[in-house]
Amino acid sequence: MSETGRHEDVPEKNLPGERDTAHGGAVEPADNPFADPGLPPHEHRIQDIDEQAAKRSERTVALLFTVSMLATIGFIASYVIFPVDKIVYVWPFGHVSALNFALGLTLGVALFCIGAGAVHWARTLMSDEEVADDRHPIEATPEVKAKVMEDFRQGAKESGFGRRKLIRNTMFGALAVVPLSGVVLLRDLGPLPEKKLRSTGWKKGVRLVNQSTNLPLRPEDIAVGSLTFAKPEGLEEDDEEFNTKIAKDALMLVRIQPQNIKDKQELDWSHEGIVAYSKICTHVGCPISLYEQQTHHVLCPCHQSTFDLSDGGRVIFGPAGHALPQLHITVKDGFLEAVSDFAEPVGPSFWERG
Amino acid sequence: MSNETSATTTRRGQAPRGERIADWADGRLGIYSLAKSNMRKIFPDHWSFMLGEICLYSFIIIILTGVYLTLFFHPSMAEVTYHGSYVPMHGIRMTQAFESTLDISFDVRGGLLIRQIHHWAALVFLGGMMVHMMRVFFTGAFRKPREVNWLFGFLLLVLGMFTGFTGYSLPDDLLSGTGVRFIEGVILAMPLVGSYLQMFIFGGEFPGHDIIPRFFTVHVLLLPGIMLGLLVAHLILVFYHKHTQFPGAGKTNKNVVGMPLLPVYMAKAGGFFFLVFGVISVIAAVASINPVWAIGPYRPDQVSTGAQPDWYMGFAEGLVRVMPGWEWDIWGHTINFGVLIPILIFPLVLVAIAVYPFVESWVTGDKREHHILDRPRNAPTRTGFGVAWLIAYLVMLIGGGNDLWATHFHLSINSITWFVRIAFFAGPVLGFIVTKRICLGLQRRDRDKVLHGRESGIIKRLPHGEFIEVHEPLNQEQLHTLTQHEQPKPFEIGPEVDENGVERKVKRSTKLRAKLSKGYYGEDNVIPKPTPEEYKEITSGHGHH
Numbered sequence: 087m088s089e090t091g092r093h094e095d096v097p098e099k100n101l102p103g104e105r106d107t108a109h110g111g112a113v114e115p116a117d118n119p120f121a122d123p124g125l126p127p128h129e130h131r132i133q134d135i136d137e138q139a140a141k142r143s144e145r146t147v148a149l150l151f152t153v154s155m156l157a158t159i160g161f162i163a164s165y166v167i168f169p170v171d172k173i174v175y176v177w178p179f180g181h182v183s184a185l186n187f188a189l190g191l192t193l194g195v196a197l198f199c200i201g202a203g204a205v206h207w208a209r210t211l212m213s214d215e216e217v218a219d220d221r222h223p224i225e226a227t228p229e230v231k232a233k234v235m236e237d238f239r240q241g242a243k244e245s246g247f248g249r250r251k252l253i254r255n256t257m258f259g260a261l262a263v264v265p266l267s268g269v270v271l272l273r274d275l276g277p278l279p280e281k282k283l284r285s286t287g288w289k290k291g292v293r294l295v296n297q298s299t300n301l302p303l304r305p306e307d308i309a310v311g312s313l314t315f316a317k318p319e320g321l322e323e324d325d326e327e328f329n330t331k332i333a334k335d336a337l338m339l340v341r342i343q344p345q346n347i348k349d350k351q352e353l354d355w356s357h358e359g360i361v362a363y364s365k366i367c368t369h370v371g372c373p374i375s376l377y378e379q380q381t382h383h384v385l386c387p388c389h390q391s392t393f394d395l396s397d398g399g400r401v402i403f404g405p406a407g408h409a410l411p412q413l414h415i416t417v418k419d420g421f422l423e424a425v426s427d428f429a430e431p432v433g434p435s436f437w438e439r440g
Numbered sequence: 441m442s443n444e445t446s447a448t449t450t451r452r453g454q455a456p457r458g459e460r461i462a463d464w465a466d467g468r469l470g471i472y473s474l475a476k477s478n479m480r481k482i483f484p485d486h487w488s489f490m491l492g493e494i495c496l497y498s499f500i501i502i503i504l505t506g507v508y509l510t511l512f513f514h515p516s517m518a519e520v521t522y523h524g525s526y527v528p529m530h531g532i533r534m535t536q537a538f539e540s541t542l543d544i545s546f547d548v549r550g551g552l553l554i555r556q557i558h559h560w561a562a563l564v565f566l567g568g569m570m571v572h573m574m575r576v577f578f579t580g581a582f583r584k585p586r587e588v589n590w591l592f593g594f595l596l597l598v599l600g601m602f603t604g605f606t607g608y609s610l611p612d613d614l615l616s617g618t619g620v621r622f623i624e625g626v627i628l629a630m631p632l633v634g635s636y637l638q639m640f641i642f643g644g645e646f647p648g649h650d651i652i653p654r655f656f657t658v659h660v661l662l663l664p665g666i667m668l669g670l671l672v673a674h675l676i677l678v679f680y681h682k683h684t685q686f687p688g689a690g691k692t693n694k695n696v697v698g699m700p701l702l703p704v705y706m707a708k709a710g711g712f713f714f715l716v717f718g719v720i721s722v723i724a725a726v727a728s729i730n731p732v733w734a735i736g737p738y739r740p741d742q743v744s745t746g747a748q749p750d751w752y753m754g755f756a757e758g759l760v761r762v763m764p765g766w767e768w769d770i771w772g773h774t775i776n777f778g779v780l781i782p783i784l785i786f787p788l789v790l791v792a793i794a795v796y797p798f799v800e801s802w803v804t805g806d807k808r809e810h811h812i813l814d815r816p817r818n819a820p821t822r823t824g825f826g827v828a829w830l831i832a833y834l835v836m837l838i839g840g841g842n843d844l845w846a847t848h849f850h851l852s853i854n855s856i857t858w859f860v861r862i863a864f865f866a867g868p869v870l871g872f873i874v875t876k877r878i879c880l881g882l883q884r885r886d887r888d889k890v891l892h893g894r895e896s897g898i899i900k901r902l903p904h905g906e907f908i909e910v911h912e913p914l915n916q917e918q919l920h921t922l923t924q925h926e927q928p929k930p931f932e933i934g935p936e937v938d939e940n941g942v943e944r945k946v947k948r949s950t951k952l953r954a955k956l957s958k959g960y961y962g963e964d965n966v967i968p969k970p971t972p973e974e975y976k977e978i979t980s981g982h983g984h985h
Contacts, residue, residue: 117972118972119916119919119972119975119976119979120890120916120919120920120923120924120972120975121916121920122689122690122691122692122920122924123689123690123916123917123920124689124690125689125690125697126689126690126917165549165550170525170546170547170548170549171525171546179726182726182728183552185549185550185552186550186552186553186556186724186725187725187726188725189549189550189553189725190553190556190557190721190722190724190725190726191721191722191725191726193553193718193721193725194718194719194720194721194722194725195718195722196718197714197715197717197718197721198714198715198718198719198721198722199714199718200711200714200718201711201712201713201714201715201716201717201718202711202715203711204707204708204710204711204714205707205708205711205712205715207707207711208703208704208705208707208708208711209708212703212704212707213699213704214699214704215699216485216697216698216699217482217697217698217699217700218482218690218695218696218697219481219482219682219695219696219697220694220695221682221693221694221695221696221811223809224585224680224681224809272640275640275641275643276639276640276641276642276643276644276648276650277639277644278636278639279635279636279638279639282639282644282645283628283635283645297741315741317741323533324519324521324533326519328519328533329519329647329738329739329740330644330645330646330647330648330740332739332740332741333621333645333646333647333740333741334645336740336741365741366740366741369625369765369778369779370621370622370624370625370626370629370760370779371621371622371624371625371646371740372618372621372622372743372747373740373741373742373743375742375743375745376745386743387743387744387745387746387747387843388618388622388743388747389760389761390761390842390843390853390857391765401765403854404761404765404857405760405761405762405763405764405765405778405779406765406778407765407766407767407776407777407778407779408765408767433625433628434624434625434628434629434776434779435628435629435767435774435776436628436629436634436635436638436774436776437630437631437632437633437634437635437773437774437775438635438773438774439769439773439774440769440772440773440774
């Protein structure tokens with residue numbers, strides 16, 4: 087069929103006729119007012135006809151390249167002159183690093199001027215005459231295709247691939263199985279999950295330690311209207327595994343008037359209105375950090391999941407799927423401590439969470 | 441042949457040095473044959489054709505600056521106490537990744553500049569790819585023979601997003617660590633395998649000590665390696681197919697009109713690399729990006745408000761933010777739809793645009809090569825779909841920044857979330873309809889212009905007092921440009937019964953295709969372009985103004 091491709095399943099009448107072919111047009115009937123008039127004549131630029139103007143352009147390009155050279159010298163000078171910690175005030179950017187500012191500007195100018203020079207050169211001095219090049223269909227001609235198909239058939243026949251089914255099938259089998267070695271090798275990327283996601287560092291008798299003072303918390307340390315962050319006693323910031331542990335253990339405490347606690351279990355697990363909740367959002371694990379004193383709502387700043395701490399940590403807005411886990415606490419020897427670990431896994435949910 | 445060459449060259453002893461080197465290379469690489477078809481290759485000129493160049497150049501800039509950064513960056517999660525030259529951080533525990541990022545910013549001279557160029561170039565790269573893709577989409581440049589190159593470009597966009605994400609996660613600052621935690625939550629939400637994947641990817645429980653070094657390898661080797669290959673393939677195909685061109689006088693489907701690679705595009709495109717690099721350097725000089733020293737090192741129990749991913753991840757973030765928190769417990773297993781559904785929609789939205797060329801070609805049945813670009817108005821359905829897609833994308837971008845919209849415009853976050861939920865479905869439909877109407881309106885205007893000429897703005901009073909506006913007729917070049925596009929008839933199934941009255945079996949997919957084809961080319965979806973006969977009748981008629 088036509089050179090431009092096969093019209094496989096389209097009736098011929100649904101496709102438009104072939105477009106005018108020759109570049110330069112003018113093949114269509116002369117009385118067609120919409121016919122392609124062909125490439126318009128080239129219009130000369132001032133540089134093409136006026137040597138003076140061309141000289142000016144040449145000087146402009148050379149000037150840009152020279153400015154670029156100067157800027158590179160400026161870059162090296164800035165590198166040497168400005169101390170790395172010098173801060174200067176530059177209007178309107180404010181206080182900026184002198185070195186960063188000078189290096190960036192000089193490098194920017196050095197590069198920009200090379201580009202501007204080259205583009206100006208191309209636009210004013212190089213030929214701007216538009217020319218047409220022929221396109222050729224990407225598809226091979228039927229002869230080429232026939233030759234390739236024949237070669238392939240010949241090659242396939244000589245290999246005996248289709249005839250010797252035993253070889254073919256075992257080869258497919260071998261190729262299918264061998265990547266398993268690679269998969270097996272990935273096993274040691276990490277441990278199995280087992281019950282790791284279900285437990286935290288909290289257990290019976292572990293004291294609650296104030297995150298900001300690093301001292302064990304007493305009930306009187308928890309003021310009404312404030313949000314206190316706690317970690318389990320024994321977990322220190324310079325522990326090698328601190329981040330991994332605090333990612334599950336982080337706790338927040340608020341004091342709510344006991345009569346305002348709506349959830350019975352929450353009341354049972356609290357101490358004089360002090361309730362302890364996991365700080366890790368049940369959506370995707372951001373730490374919750376915003377507390378609304380009047381309503382006892384806490385908000386995760388990442389995706390705005392909002393939980394009601396006076397009602398069992400229930401989700402009241404946002405994409406989180408389940409309530410915040412509460413830690414059962416009590417007081418012993420005047421210090422707050424955990425009665426047990428969280429009753430459910432903290433953080434985002436997972437398949438085995440149940 | 442060798443006799444001939446030696447005859448011409450021995451006269452003055454030897455050929456010029458450059459030529460001798462070229463001869464040497466040609467004897468081994470065949471460069472003359474390569475140059476024959478490429479050195480004076482014609483490229484058409486249009487401002488929108490440089491969008492792809494911006495992507496190419498910012499990619500090169502990212503590679504250059506990235507290599508520099510690896511000389512100083514330590515991708516390690518070993519904990520250290522900071523004692524460097526940034527005083528406010530003294531004594532603070534952090535990982536070596538964060539510490540070395542501070543060193544690059546405060547101790548290595550020019551390190552901050554390179555870091556900022558690297559990050560800015562990444563934003564430009566992703567933005568450039570989006571806009572470039574839109575250019576290709578709205579002009580129909582993805583049609584045969586360029587569908588494969590469209591897919592290469594699409595893969596570059598997707599890989600670019602993940603390279604960007606793994607890159608901005610490396611400093612292990614409070615913001616990026618929050619992003620990694622988000623990924624952990626997403627992985628955990630995968631049914632059945634979630635917790636296993638999480639353990640394997642992080643080398644244990646979150647955050648562990650492995651994720652930064654692993655992201656580093658992915659960021660500097662795996663993804664850029666694949667992208668480099670795709671990029672080269674993308675460029676080879678651009679050369680092989682020759683560039684598309686906009687319709688105009690002398691431009692046909694079988695030629696390419698423009699200027700030669702040597703010297704014009706060598707200078708223009710080569711120069712443009714320096715322009716892009718220069719502009720990004722200036723931006724990096726004056727606009728700070730990702731100031732990790734102000735954010736602090738990552739700790740899983742701390743977070744800052746207004747946490748945002750880089751813009752290209754914003755739409756995924758939006759999906760996650762506005763999704764209702766549906767979570768089912770079934771037979772002791774938890775399915776977290778609140779996270780799972782957004783994470784499935786995210787690739788689906790991307791795939792929708794990736795497969796579009798194949799859908800369009802199936803609907804229209806057009807299997808011919810296309811090298812003349814469509815004006816978007818002449819393909820109203822495609823343009824409408826593109827706008828609908830963009831609206832869905834932008835709505836989700838708003839959703840991804842819902843907290844910022846709330847704080848900056850004093851809006852309720854709940855209302856924004858509800859707006860986004862509704863607009864994600866309603867917006868694209870509305871956008872599709874409106875865009876299509878606008879396209880048809882523009883087609884009508886083109887038709888008017890062809891038949892009645894251009895409105896000149898000159899008002900003339902006729903002898904009997906009537907005022908008319910003088911219309912200037914278009915020249916042949918303009919007439920051609922406005923009428924050269926095709927207006928195919930829609931695909932029709934044909935009679936349901938054959939000549940013997942026997943009912944034909946028509947596949948359901950065929951029926952759907954006919955319906956969609958009507959949506960593309962049917963009566964209400966296209967304004968018939970003027971025919972030469974109409975034109976002649978009007979222009980030769982009497983009493984017409």
